[in-house]
Amino acid sequence: MTETQHVIALNPYRKGNKGKVFSNSMAVYDKVIASPEIRKMIRQIRGELPIPKVNANDAEAVKKAQDRLKSELPFFCPHYGIFKNNVRRQENAQPESFMFQTIIDVDDREYVDKAIEKARELNCSDSIWNGSLLHLCYSARKKLHIGIRLPVGMTIEETQKAYCEALGVPYDESCITPERMIYLTDKDSEIYRSKMWCAVLSEKEILMRRQAYLDRGLTVDGRGKVNSHGADAPHIGDSGGNQDAGGLEAREKNLIAFDLFTQAAGLGGMEIDTVGSRHSSLLAIMSAGASRVMEEEELMKVVRVKMPSYYQENDCHQLIHDFYAKYADNTKPMSREVMRVNAMAEQKANQQVNSLQLTGNRADEDYPDPPEMPKKLPKLVELLISRTPELYKPAVAHAIFPPLATHLWKTRFRYIDNVEHEARLMTLLLAGTGAGKSSVNRPIDFIMEDIRLRDAENLKREKAWKDEMLRKGANKDKRKRPENLIIQEIDADMTNPAFVMRTAEAQEHFLYTSLNELDQFDALKGSGSQQFRIMCLAADPGNKYGQTRVGTMSVTERVTIRFNWNASTTIQKGQRYFSKVLTDGPISRINFCTIPEREIGEDMPVYGTYDESYREALRPYIENLNKVTGLIECKEAFQLALKLKDENAEFARLSQDRTFENLSFRANVIAYLKACVLYVANGCKWEPEIDEFIRWSEQYDLYCKMRFFGDMIAKENFTAQKSSKRGPQNLLQILPDSFTAAQLLAIRLEHGLDAKGTDMMIRQWLHRNYIRRAYQYTGKRDSCDSCDSFEKLKYRHDGMVIKS
Numbered sequence: 001m002t003e004t005q006h007v008i009a010l011n012p013y014r015k016g017n018k019g020k021v022f023s024n025s026m027a028v029y030d031k032v033i034a035s036p037e038i039r040k041m042i043r044q045i046r047g048e049l050p051i052p053k054v055n056a057n058d059a060e061a062v063k064k065a066q067d068r069l070k071s072e073l074p075f076f077c078p079h080y081g082i083f084k085n086n087v088r089r090q091e092n093a094q095p096e097s098f099m100f101q102t103i104i105d106v107d108d109r110e111y112v113d114k115a116i117e118k119a120r121e122l123n124c125s126d127s128i129w130n131g132s133l134l135h136l137c138y139s140a141r142k143k144l145h146i147g148i149r150l151p152v153g154m155t156i157e158e159t160q161k162a163y164c165e166a167l168g169v170p171y172d173e174s175c176i177t178p179e180r181m182i183y184l185t186d187k188d189s190e191i192y193r194s195k196m197w198c199a200v201l202s203e204k205e206i207l208m209r210r211q212a213y214l215d216r217g218l219t220v221d222g223r224g225k226v227n228s229h230g231a232d233a234p235h236i237g238d239s240g241g242n243q244d245a246g247g248l249e250a251r252e253k254n255l256i257a258f259d260l261f262t263q264a265a266g267l268g269g270m271e272i273d274t275v276g277s278r279h280s281s282l283l284a285i286m287s288a289g290a291s292r293v294m295e296e297e298e299l300m301k302v303v304r305v306k307m308p309s310y311y312q313e314n315d316c317h318q319l320i321h322d323f324y325a326k327y328a329d330n331t332k333p334m335s336r337e338v339m340r341v342n343a344m345a346e347q348k349a350n351q352q353v354n355s356l357q358l359t360g361n362r363a364d365e366d367y368p369d370p371p372e373m374p375k376k377l378p379k380l381v382e383l384l385i386s387r388t389p390e391l392y393k394p395a396v397a398h399a400i401f402p403p404l405a406t407h408l409w410k411t412r413f414r415y416i417d418n419v420e421h422e423a424r425l426m427t428l429l430l431a432g433t434g435a436g437k438s439s440v441n442r443p444i445d446f447i448m449e450d451i452r453l454r455d456a457e458n459l460k461r462e463k464a465w466k467d468e469m470l471r472k473g474a475n476k477d478k479r480k481r482p483e484n485l486i487i488q489e490i491d492a493d494m495t496n497p498a499f500v501m502r503t504a505e506a507q508e509h510f511l512y513t514s515l516n517e518l519d520q521f522d523a524l525k526g527s528g529s530q531q532f533r534i535m536c537l538a539a540d541p542g543n544k545y546g547q548t549r550v551g552t553m554s555v556t557e558r559v560t561i562r563f564n565w566n567a568s569t570t571i572q573k574g575q576r577y578f579s580k581v582l583t584d585g586p587i588s589r590i591n592f593c594t595i596p597e598r599e600i601g602e603d604m605p606v607y608g609t610y611d612e613s614y615r616e617a618l619r620p621y622i623e624n625l626n627k628v629t630g631l632i633e634c635k636e637a638f639q640l641a642l643k644l645k646d647e648n649a650e651f652a653r654l655s656q657d658r659t660f661e662n663l664s665f666r667a668n669v670i671a672y673l674k675a676c677v678l679y680v681a682n683g684c685k686w687e688p689e690i691d692e693f694i695r696w697s698e699q700y701d702l703y704c705k706m707r708f709f710g711d712m713i714a715k716e717n718f719t720a721q722k723s724s725k726r727g728p729q730n731l732l733q734i735l736p737d738s739f740t741a742a743q744l745l746a747i748r749l750e751h752g753l754d755a756k757g758t759d760m761m762i763r764q765w766l767h768r769n770y771i772r773r774a775y776q777y778t779g780k781r782d783s784c785d786s787c788d789s790f791e792k793l794k795y796r797h798d799g800m801v802i803k804s
Helices: 026-033 036-045 059-071 109-123 156-167 203-215 252-264 278-293 296-306 314-327 336-356 379-384 390-399 401-405 437-447 449-471 496-505 518-524 530-538 571-577 612-627 635-655 658-681 688-716 741-750 758-767
Strands: 008-011 022-024 075-077 101-106 133-138 144-149 190-193 411-414 426-430 511-515 545-547 557-559 563-569 591-594 630-632 738-740 771-775 789-792
Touching: 008 026, 022 026, 036 059, 101 109, 101 156, 109 133, 109 144, 109 156, 144 156, 252 278, 252 296, 252 336, 278 296, 278 314, 278 336, 296 314, 379 390, 379 612, 379 658, 390 401, 390 426, 390 437, 390 591, 390 688, 401 426, 401 437, 401 511, 401 563, 401 658, 411 658, 426 571, 437 449, 437 563, 437 612, 449 612, 496 511, 496 557, 511 518, 518 530, 518 563, 518 571, 530 545, 530 563, 563 571, 571 688, 591 688, 612 658, 630 658, 635 658, 635 688, 658 688, 738 741, 741 758, 758 771
Parallel strands: 411 630, 426 563, 426 591, 511 563
Antiparallel strands: 008 022, 008 075, 101 144, 133 144, 133 190, 545 557, 738 789, 771 789
16 A cells, blocks of 8 residues: 655745745644744734733734734645745646645634534535545634545535535635645644645546546636636646745755766865866766756856856856757656756755754744843944944944954963963854945944055055066066065955965064955865865964965965954855854854844934044054054953853853853953953053943854854754754743752753753752752762752842852
8 A cells, every 4th residue: 555645835934935835745844833933923923922022012013913923924835736936826836736625714713613513524424525624723813724625526616615605604715716825823723634634646536536627628627627727737847946946046956966966977075166177077067967957047056156256257158058059958868867866956955945944034033132232332442333323333343353453463362271362353244135234344444544555555566576577588587576565455356375475474464354245255265165274273373374386486385374354244145155164163263243134114324424533533542553562461351251251151051052152162262352452452451341342242242153053053063952043041040949850851851952961960050059959859869860859049030049
């Protein structure tokens, strides 16, 4: 007996595009409705839970918020299993994927209980409705959805009218459209489900049902008269993973397929976008089968992502066009290997949809707001953000540090681990398209003004030398490269050898760059992913980097990288850029910041004027940074670093979030160096406002890292933690003031932590005087039995702190 197959046209994302649905298995459907996030949303829509930032006493505001939440729910289409190009339109519903089922919408609460009872009664009657009941489920507002099988030969409209009449409820004509969508509710809202709900019927039954329609002069899905909408028996279209059809972005499935065909061509692990070999590399990948599983236009989109440099060349476009013109023949059968790779890409794309559901499309209110910037700020910070609109101030307050630190030369600060650090600072701004990422540019321009003036003079000297070399013949004496050619600000598209040369000539000064897009770093990748190595080394004291070449004209140097930078990109691009190096170091070494999304229609932020008074006010701070050298001892920054380290450690112990703990180590170093930069810029004088600003700066940095990369890092480490679902939480704070070991175990499991760590957690909390035993169950001395009872000494709900 063959196993019943199920298919469902589903958009599993919160706030998902209403025009997109993807064909999935019921496992994806089950995963969505079992999600704690969906359960929380449903309870908020039904008024069982409050909605953050909404006044519970304002009925109109509550209703508006509930309507908004409902519109953000994931949804599915019950009538068809496949929509062409995953676009939810009537004309895209594939007739041969018709499910022969529909959903009755009982939209009046007074009919709900009666309808449930009557539906069950009809299912067991001797009428045409016998065995027709497939699904019973409460809707988002606790009304009712009834899923039923269409009687043979009856259309959706005929079935809806007849069943509503038999049920004794009003008929809703909006429920009969082919592309109709239904919002999903949580698992607890499901009353009954037949194993044939969303099932693909047997071939015999499908043929019988289609024939019944054809005998009536209808199309195979009963939608209309034969040929009335252009096709009486069209074939099934592409059903897999085409999440960006028609757009500018490459589809995830095809990006994965390209990587698989790269491996099949024997190019796995090699740099395919290298001058001299990229033509043959792309030719090999297309020949391996990439051209068989995607159209020419789609391959262009993929190459734009995978081989960005080659994509800019006419040769690339000509090669692809000529290859398709000569070899593309979709009438020929695919080889077994190409079919295998295509299926594997399809499977991986679906897995990514499943793993990303409800995470990449969360509403802002479901994640805690970022820490609020202190009202009182250090004077330098206050000055630099004084012309910045309120919305952008936190981002600018982070972005100013790399250019400020670039002014320091041979200046060291002793960290709490007794290691001397220079002010190595890198800041990445992650924000949505049109969010205002350019807001950081003007303050950076003013900070870098003096360095750029000196760089301009040295660039003139370098150009004059190059011109002189070009004028001299090959056999004439050539003057050596000028000395003291310190050029600190480098170009975004600088190659790896040029970077090494500039570093060697900088005489231990910092190099600096500001990038409008993060992927401009790719120019530094060299023969491998050197840009990530440079990011890591740039934060490490005493690092060594360079290259050795045989040629007399080649750059051969070993240098210590001193490289501060600012960059910005969208959140999605940033996540994709670092997806292969999540645990390799770059993320922990970079200071992250963001810009919150503005309300639609909100007024445009207005900047202040960056004028001469701004320049003059900044000048003494820059002069202070330029004149200091050697080892600088700042006791206040040192003590603050110790205090922040302890605060992070305590939160890590209480949240049991290892991802947070690992990220906090480097974040504390970054915060300490920022404090030292402010101290030096202020004439080596400490300001009380530095304490709170640096604490906020570190918390904000960790907030961004956990929000944008927490889940990805945890998954990479093969842990069950889901830190960025709601941010790391203080587990002790969640527990009642008196609790048992069993309650703590339940909390750990709910937060994705394993059971075996419970005993260690209790012993740690006892040792740190967070809790004390209230009642000890007789048992082994070192074990914590589930009957053990404990009392909280800190983080109590009554606000008390009990001394042990």
